[in-house]
Amino acid sequence: MNALTTPNALDLAAAMEWWRDAGVDMDFTDDATVWLSDEDAAAPPANAPTGHANGSDSKPTQHSEKAPEQIPDVARVDLIGDSPPATLAEFHTFWLEASGLDAIGPRGRIAPRGTAGAETMVLVCDPEERDRDTLLSGQQGELLGRMFAAMGIAEDTAYFASALPRHTPMADTAAIAKGGMDAVTALHIQLVAPKRVIALGTNILPFLGHDRTQDFTSLREINHRSVNTPLLISEGLDAMMSMPRLKARFWRRWIEWSAGK
Template sequence: MSNPASQRTAPIAVPQPTAPASPRRNLLGDSPPTDLAAFRQWWVESPELDTAGLYPRIAPRGDSGAALMVLVPQPEEHDGEVLLEGPQGRLLANILTAMGLDDSATYVASALPCHTPVADLSAISVAGMDAVLARHIALAAPQRLLVLGTGLAPMLGSQDDQPLREINYSGGKTPVMVSETLDAMMDMPRLKARLWKRWMEWSASN
């Protein structure tokens, strides 16, 4: 006589619905900022940028047309009024000094307006922040762009199989170099040596 327990079928796994992707929004609106001063004001005041209010929005620093724009994912956790005023900022200052660049030659900005723990940059990008970043870079019009955060490459239009080398915008083309984040360099000093080696090679041809 067969055992009824042996005839029981295994429960069928029911696929769980995936959360829908955030809908794409026109964060810049119908009248986007037309110069860097207007963008800075929009960056810290616009209600379209939903930041949940947990951390303050921090404006970029520097002037348009800088020799180098440095882009980081987000402000540091304890930034108050100045972008990167903590340990990451001190590391960046040392790096820029070694590169022979002072404050007047650099424009420092973040892809997100405020510190955002565990930020999903890909989701944030497709929800509309990629267009905001493109506008920001166009208004800043730097001669070169150093991106400190490999997770930012998709926000800049990079494809996985094609390393990002330049950005096209209304004012022309900007050479781009992508490297690791400042906090990663603080945790792994060898990354600073890698950045320097790549910088020397890149700056020799750009």
Template structure:
């Protein structure tokens, strides 16, 4: 039995149905594409010019109509990204101690970054020998910050450093686990001020930030040195910026880099 001829329209409809069944219903690209741009007009050839001259017609300068056609044939410029709206998340009466901050962290309006995950409180005491800052809680965290594999790695790191976990203040820059979090945008929206206030309440002797993306939360950019200082209400604290804990777990060479930085940065605690 011969297969029936399929029209182009039928083949196109079948292809769309196949992609839709596969769960793909959108086309994503990094650059803007002018899908509906007019095809640029072909340049007249020398023979065509001669033919036009033989008919007695003279070439005319391009007018407004031809210019509008040329303009429509150009790809559209990508739109400028909207400016991030900065908000005063702490309000007129920011929390004045860590107990008040924890209550605010768990209940404040406007700092939720992912409603599907619970908020997780920081843990530790003020004037800690070390403050550990991570981008966000682990996905499985429910009652305790860093209760999974990242927390176990951190415990091993602290043991190798020679610090008991009770001497360490452990906090996240975001209150809940947030897939694909844009830390720079959130910092520009006001979360950097929240982080700065948090550090000022802790008054740590020093800070380790696990995640180069945390630089905007610390009022810096990623190009700055990984070893630096941060100002807070109680004075200054040395800051060491490292890769995230999950990156350290996946790539052993990053652990070696972490220990090199640590040995440069760490007189006895």
């Protein structure tokens, strides 16, 4: 007679971790259902109270909205000047040569690529660390290329841009945007005039005129001079490479967003 065996806690934990590493953390039906909890949805402590002192059940505590981000006082600079670039070609020259766009200066900046009127504009926070002549020429660009193939987007119909002209680790994007780079980003998007924008990286929000604490999933449009451009914001390519489950999350958002276009 075979003995009845029951998986122990270590076996279950190992199995769940295997699925998590594989990027499978949701059960997809008509609507996504959380399967493995996110880090920001951790279970309450075992000794957490479950009711009022008189023994009656209490309703779950309603979390208040996130407080607005406190941005240090930053002197705003008119980085564009009195004669802003009037064409995308002029903007490319401005991007590579204008002083004040970063603390280092023009040398080593990475140019955007693509043409005006692109079907899709992809905006990332900054170039990859090893980019030299071409934006997104490393592993993040490879991931984006695979994503485009799955999304049915031809790379030659897309425009690739960054909000910062060079790789800038740990950038205080709120302060940099407040200092004037948000206006540069707005002008860039205006001159590209894309059919839609995909912005990757939650730290990119300040360059689009939003607080980093804002729920980026609720932002669906960019309004520039009375022109509403469809907008999809998701986690950055570096985050997707580190956490495969974010790829599935992006795919779900892409399907819902593109279905409405």
